[in-house]
Amino acid sequence: MNPEKDFAPLTPNIVRALNDKLYEKRKVAALEIEKLVREFVAQNNTVQIKHVIQTLSQEFALSQHPHSRKGGLIGLAACSIALGKDSGLYLKELIEPVLTCFNDADSRLRYYACEALYNIVKVARGAVLPHFNVLFDGLSKLAADPDPNVKSGSELLDRLLKDIVTESNKFDLVSFIPLLRERIYSNNQYARQFIISWILVLESVPDINLLDYLPEILDGLFQILGDNGKEIRKMCEVVLGEFLKEIKKNPSSVKFAEMANILVIHCQTTDDLIQLTAMCWMREFIQLAGRVMLPYSSGILTAVLPCLAYDDRKKSIKEVANVCNQSLMKLVTPEDDEPDELRPGQRQAEPAPDDALPKQEGTASGEAMVGVTSALPPGLTHSTERAPVTLHLDGIVQVLNCHLSDTAIGMMTRIAVLKWLYHLYIKTPRKMFRHTDSLFPILLQTLSDESDEVILKDLEVLAEIASSPAGQTDDPGPLDGPDLRASHSELQVPTPGRAGLLNTSGTKGLECSPSTPTMNSYFYKFMINLLKRFSSERKLLEVRGPFIIRSLCLLLNAENIFHSMADILLREEDLKFASTMVHALNTILLTSTELFQLRNQLKDLKTLESQNLFCCLYRSWCHNPVTTVSLCFLTQNYRHAYDLIQKFGDLEVTVDFLAEVDKLVQLIECPIFTYLRLQLLDVKNNPYLIKALYGLLMLLPQSSAFQLLSHRLQCVPNPELLQTEDSLKAAPKSQKADSPSIDYAELLQHFEKVQNKHLEVRHQRSGRGDHLDRRVVL
Numbered sequence: 001m002n003p004e005k006d007f008a009p010l011t012p013n014i015v016r017a018l019n020d021k022l023y024e025k026r027k028v029a030a031l032e033i034e035k036l037v038r039e040f041v042a043q044n045n046t047v048q049i050k051h052v053i054q055t056l057s058q059e060f061a062l063s064q065h066p067h068s069r070k071g072g073l074i075g076l077a078a079c080s081i082a083l084g085k086d087s088g089l090y091l092k093e094l095i096e097p098v099l100t101c102f103n104d105a106d107s108r109l110r111y112y113a114c115e116a117l118y119n120i121v122k123v124a125r126g127a128v129l130p131h132f133n134v135l136f137d138g139l140s141k142l143a144a145d146p147d148p149n150v151k152s153g154s155e156l157l158d159r160l161l162k163d164i165v166t167e168s169n170k171f172d173l174v175s176f177i178p179l180l181r182e183r184i185y186s187n188n189q190y191a192r193q194f195i196i197s198w199i200l201v202l203e204s205v206p207d208i209n210l211l212d213y214l215p216e217i218l219d220g221l222f223q224i225l226g227d228n229g230k231e232i233r234k235m236c237e238v239v240l241g242e243f244l245k246e247i248k249k250n251p252s253s254v255k256f257a258e259m260a261n262i263l264v265i266h267c268q269t270t271d272d273l274i275q276l277t278a279m280c281w282m283r284e285f286i287q288l289a290g291r292v293m294l295p296y297s298s299g300i301l302t303a304v305l306p307c308l309a310y311d312d313r314k315k316s317i318k319e320v321a322n323v324c325n326q327s328l329m330k331l332v333t334p335e336d337d338e339p340d341e342l343r344p345g346q347r348q349a350e351p352a353p354d355d356a357l358p359k360q361e362g363t364a365s366g367e368a369m370v371g372v373t374s375a376l377p378p379g380l381t382h383s384t385e386r387a388p389v390t391l392h393l394d395g396i397v398q399v400l401n402c403h404l405s406d407t408a409i410g411m412m413t414r415i416a417v418l419k420w421l422y423h424l425y426i427k428t429p430r431k432m433f434r435h436t437d438s439l440f441p442i443l444l445q446t447l448s449d450e451s452d453e454v455i456l457k458d459l460e461v462l463a464e465i466a467s468s469p470a471g472q473t474d475d476p477g478p479l480d481g482p483d484l485r486a487s488h489s490e491l492q493v494p495t496p497g498r499a500g501l502l503n504t505s506g507t508k509g510l511e512c513s514p515s516t517p518t519m520n521s522y523f524y525k526f527m528i529n530l531l532k533r534f535s536s537e538r539k540l541l542e543v544r545g546p547f548i549i550r551s552l553c554l555l556l557n558a559e560n561i562f563h564s565m566a567d568i569l570l571r572e573e574d575l576k577f578a579s580t581m582v583h584a585l586n587t588i589l590l591t592s593t594e595l596f597q598l599r600n601q602l603k604d605l606k607t608l609e610s611q612n613l614f615c616c617l618y619r620s621w622c623h624n625p626v627t628t629v630s631l632c633f634l635t636q637n638y639r640h641a642y643d644l645i646q647k648f649g650d651l652e653v654t655v656d657f658l659a660e661v662d663k664l665v666q667l668i669e670c671p672i673f674t675y676l677r678l679q680l681l682d683v684k685n686n687p688y689l690i691k692a693l694y695g696l697l698m699l700l701p702q703s704s705a706f707q708l709l710s711h712r713l714q715c716v717p718n719p720e721l722l723q724t725e726d727s728l729k730a731a732p733k734s735q736k737a738d739s740p741s742i743d744y745a746e747l748l749q750h751f752e753k754v755q756n757k758h759l760e761v762r763h764q765r766s767g768r769g770d771h772l773d774r775r776v777v778l
Contacts, residue, residue: 018071037082061097088127114153141195184220267303298395309410418457427468463555645695
């Protein structure tokens with residue numbers, strides 16, 4: 001510093017003292033400056049006051065010499081003290097040079113800067129609020145200062161500034177929020193602690209409504225919640241807890257929509273505390289905002305669904321996620337299925353909010369969906385309530401499809417996805433059927449899932465697709481496999497006018513595919529693809545086939561299922577699969593409690609519908625000779641059963657064939673055929689039943705099944721011993737006549753034709769060397 005330079009009105013003694021390295025001498029100089037400025041204040045000499053402040057700022061506080069900077073800082077503080085209430089007129093000139101010294105490399109000088117600014121703020125009090133942003137910016141940097149003395153000084157200044165803000169009603173929150181939003185993303189532990197402490201203070205001031213600006217800082221708060229320091233995490237939890245309490249008290253002033261995607265992002269984090277907190281917020285948002293959250297459904301589901309598969313280690317997150325999922329599902333109503341044109345005054349749908357999310361979160365493609373007035377809880381009158389709420393079904397279906405396709409996803413998540421699909425098909429069937437063609441393959445694939453519960457939920461969805469009136473279309477889309485459109489069109493409700501079909505030759509019985517009015521165009525497509533899957537995945541048929549078919553018989557009409565499958569199998573080119581599938585269906589028909597009503601319908605063949613069904617089943621059952629006989633036993637067509645067994649002598653008898661005869665003998669001894677065994681008492685009226693059973697006996701080798709059936713037939717009484725005096729006088733009864741409307745001769749010809757095809761196929765395989773000859777010599 002140039003000693004000859006004029007620093008008036010500062011005297012040379014003051015200048016020398018300000019430049020001294022000793023603090024005591026600089027303090028004496030500060031007292032002289034305070035006295036000098038007081039005189040100027042008394043004289044109202046603003047020119048000299050400004051000149052003193054400018055000199056202390058430019059020549060000392062911003063000097064290159066460290067001692068001069070220290071002198072300038074204490075001098076500026078002295079000016080502020082001398083000015084008193086009038087210091088507010090000169091705050092900019094007083095504060096700026098001090099804040100510049102906050103960045104000084106010398107820690108002692110940074111401490112003196114804190115001390116000087118403390119004195120300036122203490123005097124000015126509320127007058128410093130217009131300069132709050134620059135003060136806050138400077139303090140946020142000092143909060144992370146490595147020097148403990150500097151940090152201690154900054155904390156004193158921080159507490160003073162908080163007191164001023166708390167007692168004032170002139171705090172400019174609008175201009176402060178951008179700075180807070182910027183500083184909240186600091187990674188420094190102390191800076192984060194400083195930010196959180198200020199948010200707590202601002203939240204506690206009644207005149208400051210920080211809730212309006214929560215969307216600006218919510219993401220940063222969740223970032224801080226993941227800090228390594230336990231104290232900071234605890235402080236952040238408290239802040240978020242206070243905000244959530246205020247949201248519950250004043251939902252009408254909450255900008256739910258602006259914070260939805262923020263919560264979606266943090267619900268997917270790997271940090272347990274962040275994820276649990278975000279999920280709790282999401283739960284409250286869904287319950288408080290109601291349908292306002294619907295446009296963000298795809299993002300919410302992306303975050304929530306994986307959590308449903310968590311184990312007990314994350315039980316709390318799983319439970320909250322489940323509540324979120326259930327609450328969101330309840331928001332979807334039948335109103336969401338109404339076309340836009342039915343809603344007068346409906347505004348054009350805006351782009352889906354989910355578009356702001358990453359693609360893997362299932363963004364909506366902007367399909368025009370219905371807008372529904374928000375059904376918000378009482379007291380919620382936010383502006384979004386008056387705006388139409390759109391359910392973006394495209395994005396939701398994309399997310400559900402993605403999760404269902406992921407084989408690594410947990411069982412509970414897959415079940416939740418299927419429950420969502422079922423719910424959407426119930427509530428919004430017309431709009432959901434736009435997505436059925438894309439969902440259908442993955443729903444069929446899910447039938448191979450390891451969990452029975454998943455398969456059952458999957459079948460519920462497929463059954464709803466197959467039975468919903470909304471799915472009735474003229475063209476259900478391309479059908480896999482052979483051209484079956486003709487048969488598909490025949491799946492209709494039987495009419496009396498079609499009775500003559502049974503007595504016609506060729507295709508009689510095939511056209512009479514009874515179907516309830518609720519079956520739609522997807523039903524037959526479902527049956528075709530299900531059989532195709534059984535054909536390509538034989539283990540699925542073996543392990544889960546009975547479970548799947550029995551469950552479908554409960555969910556849909558059992559007669560429709562058996563009739564349609566029989567129709568399809570009649571045209572099956574893979575004869576070995578057709579035989580296997582017929583055997584499986586026959587076993588289910590004869591043994592499952594779910595098919596009790598269908599068995600009773602077939603037992604007597606009293607109605608036209610039951611006769612139609614018998615003809616349809618019979619033609620497909622011909623792929624397996626033994627199952628054909630069992631169907632005749634079930635329907636009490638004993639004479640035809642005897643005729644069939646007579647044809648067995650022309651068939652190739654293999655070990656598999658004899659094994660099936662063995663199983664049929666076992667079935668005859670089961671409760672399902674109790675009526676058949678009782679009919680053995682009426683020898684006179686059931687001669688063909690006895691002949692058929694003896695025919696089976698003659699087919700069997702000496703085995704346990706042979707002994708079982710032999711013992712049963714030995715119990716058949718002598719008809720002469722059963723005759724009474726009254727019965728001798730009575731006219732002889734004829735045996736139970738076959739149904740006159742069924743052409744049994746034609747059915748027998750069909751049986752021979754099918755078996756000839758099977759024989760040709762076996763011979764072809766034998767010629768290629770890929771067939772193991774399992775014939776046995778009788």
